[in-house]
Amino acid sequence: MPPASTSSRAGKKAEAAPPDQRPGGLPDAGSRRDRGARLLSWYDRHRRVLPWRAAPGERADPYRVWLSEIMLQQTTVATVGPYFQEFLRRWPTVLDLAAADLDDVLRAWAGLGYYARARNLHRCAVAVARDHGGRFPDTEAELRHLPGIGDYTAAAVAAIAFDRPAAAVDGNVERVLARVFRVEEPLPAAKPRLRALAGALVPEARAGDHTQALFDLGATICTPRRPRCILCPWQPDCAASAAGVQEDLPRKAAKAEKPTRRGTAFLLCDGDGAVLLRRRPETGLLGGMMEVPSTDWTGTVPGADAVRAAAPLPGIGWRPVPGTVRHTFTHFHLELEVLAGRVPQPAPSVPGAVWVPRAGLEAEALPTVMRKVLRHALAADAAGPDGDGLAGDGLAGDGLDEDEGADG
DNA sequence: GACTCGTGGGA
DNA sequence: TTCCCAAGAGT
Numbered sequence A: 001m002p003p004a005s006t007s008s009r010a011g012k013k014a015e016a017a018p019p020d021q022r023p024g025g026l027p028d029a030g031s032r033r034d035r036g037a038r039l040l041s042w043y044d045r046h047r048r049v050l051p052w053r054a055a056p057g058e059r060a061d062p063y064r065v066w067l068s069e070i071m072l073q074q075t076t077v078a079t080v081g082p083y084f085q086e087f088l089r090r091w092p093t094v095l096d097l098a099a100a101d102l103d104d105v106l107r108a109w110a111g112l113g114y115y116a117r118a119r120n121l122h123r124c125a126v127a128v129a130r131d132h133g134g135r136f137p138d139t140e141a142e143l144r145h146l147p148g149i150g151d152y153t154a155a156a157v158a159a160i161a162f163d164r165p166a167a168a169v170d171g172n173v174e175r176v177l178a179r180v181f182r183v184e185e186p187l188p189a190a191k192p193r194l195r196a197l198a199g200a201l202v203p204e205a206r207a208g209d210h211t212q213a214l215f216d217l218g219a220t221i222c223t224p225r226r227p228r229c230i231l232c233p234w235q236p237d238c239a240a241s242a243a244g245v246q247e248d249l250p251r252k253a254a255k256a257e258k259p260t261r262r263g264t265a266f267l268l269c270d271g272d273g274a275v276l277l278r279r280r281p282e283t284g285l286l287g288g289m290m291e292v293p294s295t296d297w298t299g300t301v302p303g304a305d306a307v308r309a310a311a312p313l314p315g316i317g318w319r320p321v322p323g324t325v326r327h328t329f330t331h332f333h334l335e336l337e338v339l340a341g342r343v344p345q346p347a348p349s350v351p352g353a354v355w356v357p358r359a360g361l362e363a364e365a366l367p368t369v370m371r372k373v374l375r376h377a378l379a380a381d382a383a384g385p386d387g388d389g390l391a392g393d394g395l396a397g398d399g400l401d402e403d404e405g406a407d408g
Numbered sequence B: 001g002a003c004t005c006g007t008g009g010g011a
Numbered sequence C: 001t002t003c004c005c006a007a008g009a010g011t
Helices: A030-045 A062-071 A078-092 A094-099 A101-107 A116-131 A140-146 A151-162 A170-178 A191-201 A207-221 A239-243 A304-310 A368-382
Strands: A260-269 A274-278 A317-326 A334-343 A352-355
Touching: A030 A094, A030 A191, A030 A207, A030 A304, A062 A078, A062 A116, A062 A151, A078 A101, A094 A116, A094 A334, A101 A116, A101 A317, A140 A151, A151 A207, A170 A207, A170 A239, A260 A304
Parallel strands: A260 A334
Antiparallel strands: A260 A274, A274 A352, A317 A334
């Protein structure tokens, strides 16, 4: 809900004054309305067509809006596209998703990252089905109570799906407003100020279009680098542009350096090429996803004792796979050495682990880092000195594409 | 507030 | 190669 405007003077249009002289101050009512009208006019001419968006004038489906907003958290439109379509195909309504098995949801989410989102997505669907009769609540406050829905998503769904006058402040909006009002304070300390500015701009009518207009403006005009100010409907109002400092805003606090963690992973195959996998703990990094067994990932190379203790079976003739699998998470780099081994048929059962046939790997809930490990180790295995063709024909069509994660 | 939590693409 | 970033939430 927008805070009350800070001024009652509404008509000082005689002065062609530069935009808000007080950096970071709230706009007066007159300039606010004018800005809002220009933004919506621009949006009507330049709105992007996206899979989750309703056609102009049509009502958005709250389920699609919510699903897209969860997927789009810290994730690009291009990445989300195929996942959104596939989820919609498999689970056309929130009730379908609520009835799905969590593991199926995790499998479908694999590769998209931030896997707590997938667990909360399912929990949220169940809550909507059980507590709200299968219909999303239409207020920001009620939405905010659902799993996986924070301040931003509650406002976005309320505005886009229900046209409520809510201020959805994401990275795009923060950037646009930090520039328009020349907010010099760095993020994240500037967030309260930016939220207040965003709230003051929300119109009573067409709040959903206003919200999406800000997204589009941030995505196509007011971009992080080289903003295209000449095309911006707010350029006449923009304090940063007037001062030529738009490229410097928003300022951001320095980030911590990423440490490197290291570990040893075990690729164990049976005589048919099936791979031994286990499920990670429900919470924490890659929570609930599948993985190949490995040592802990720590700041130092695991010693022989640690490697032996972490091996899924004793007495395996482990062969080192040449090279290193590298992967970068949000807050650390990971370097994995891989040991490959084999057991004869019939493969022994391993507590807490499962044998997955080669052809079934792609459908597993395997995060990208584990697909890198498998691709790396299986490729090396196929080309190994034994020439035993363990990988056989399994690589061409199993979707485990090689990337730059391995060297050697 | 400070951390944790993925991934892929672009400069 | 390295860094930055993308429609953030939970603890």
